[in-house]
Amino acid sequence: MRSVSTLGYMVLGVGDLAAWEAFAVNVLGLQAGARVPGESLGLRMDDYEQRILLLKNDLDDFLAAGWEFESNVALEAFVDQVRAKGVEVVEADKRVAEQRRVARLFVCEDPDGIRHEFYCAAWRANTRDAFRSSVLRGAFSTGRLGVGHFVTVPKQSAKAKVFCEDVLGLRLSDTIGGDAAPGVNLDVTFFHARAGRHHSLAIAEVPFPAHKRIHHIMVECTDPNDVGLAYDRCKQAGVPILMELGHHPNDQMFSFYLISPSGFAIEFGAGGIVVDDDTWEVKRYTELSDWGHKMNPPPGAPAHPAH
Numbered sequence: 001m002r003s004v005s006t007l008g009y010m011v012l013g014v015g016d017l018a019a020w021e022a023f024a025v026n027v028l029g030l031q032a033g034a035r036v037p038g039e040s041l042g043l044r045m046d047d048y049e050q051r052i053l054l055l056k057n058d059l060d061d062f063l064a065a066g067w068e069f070e071s072n073v074a075l076e077a078f079v080d081q082v083r084a085k086g087v088e089v090v091e092a093d094k095r096v097a098e099q100r101r102v103a104r105l106f107v108c109e110d111p112d113g114i115r116h117e118f119y120c121a122a123w124r125a126n127t128r129d130a131f132r133s134s135v136l137r138g139a140f141s142t143g144r145l146g147v148g149h150f151v152t153v154p155k156q157s158a159k160a161k162v163f164c165e166d167v168l169g170l171r172l173s174d175t176i177g178g179d180a181a182p183g184v185n186l187d188v189t190f191f192h193a194r195a196g197r198h199h200s201l202a203i204a205e206v207p208f209p210a211h212k213r214i215h216h217i218m219v220e221c222t223d224p225n226d227v228g229l230a231y232d233r234c235k236q237a238g239v240p241i242l243m244e245l246g247h248h249p250n251d252q253m254f255s256f257y258l259i260s261p262s263g264f265a266i267e268f269g270a271g272g273i274v275v276d277d278d279t280w281e282v283k284r285y286t287e288l289s290d291w292g293h294k295m296n297p298p299p300g301a302p303a304h305p306a307h
């Protein structure tokens with residue numbers, strides 16, 4: 001079965017574009033890219049013109065995942081495969097493809113209303129406009145591994161898992177189940193795309209109502225010192241920390257979780273492993289973190305442990 005290559009971009013609907021810009025640039029270390037005042041802002045992490053697209057939207061939630069293909073031929077073959085399964089896939093018009101900064105774009109929707117966008121040929125930035133972070137010591141870990149990952153909290157997790165495997169063609173990495181945080185029973189299923197980042201998408205089943213489509217998105221940097229430096233920036237700027245510094249046993253990520261201006265969390269990490277499908281063995285873990293990641297539920301925000 002054909003599979004998406006990698007999670008190339010994410011689209012977030014945010015209520016306060018100005019607050020997000022200051023947060024993304026000064027705290028996360030992203031670079032502001034193309035903008036339409038009052039409507040959208042592109043955020044850069046590398047030589048792509050855009051890795052995260054912010055659209056003004058009072059939902060304050062995850063809107064779309066951009067799945068990358070190496071070529072137009074690979075993209076079309078994948079779209080044919082998805083349509084053959086009875087899923088409606090439409091080609092987006094030129095304006096939407098340009099807003100995403102890609103050459104060609106197809107779109108479908110999953111059972112929970114998240115758009116899945118399939119594209120090839122992401123626009124690269126002008127060489128005289130190389131990516132520069134105002135605060136990062138190293139770089140973001142992107143390239144073929146893509147923008148990062150996101151973790152959904154679907155209403156019908158069984159349907160969501162079928163969509164991941166049968167439509168997107170993602171493969172199971174591992175699961176974490178049981179009493180992963182004190183008194184909280186959860187089950188998280190992790191999926192990887194062809195490029196092999198340990199997970200591009202994970203599905204969290206939690207024993208309480210979810211307020212957003214996602215629990216968190218994750219961005220990864222190459223230098224673990226940048227995780228500590230970002231943690232210090234959060235403390236200094238008064239950005240709420242959902243989970244303190246810690247380490248996950250499955251993807252080996254050293255990270256912490258902060259609360260974005262939209263209320264969902266962002267995992268900021270380093271050290272995530274890459275899956276080689278020829279040798280990979282699916283595992284089941286019984287703890288979310290092997291050290292740290294102490295929960296710090298901020299007042300008024302939902303405290304969902306997930307990974």
Ligand SMILES: [Fe+2]
Binds near residue numbers: 218267
């Ligand atoms: Fe994560």
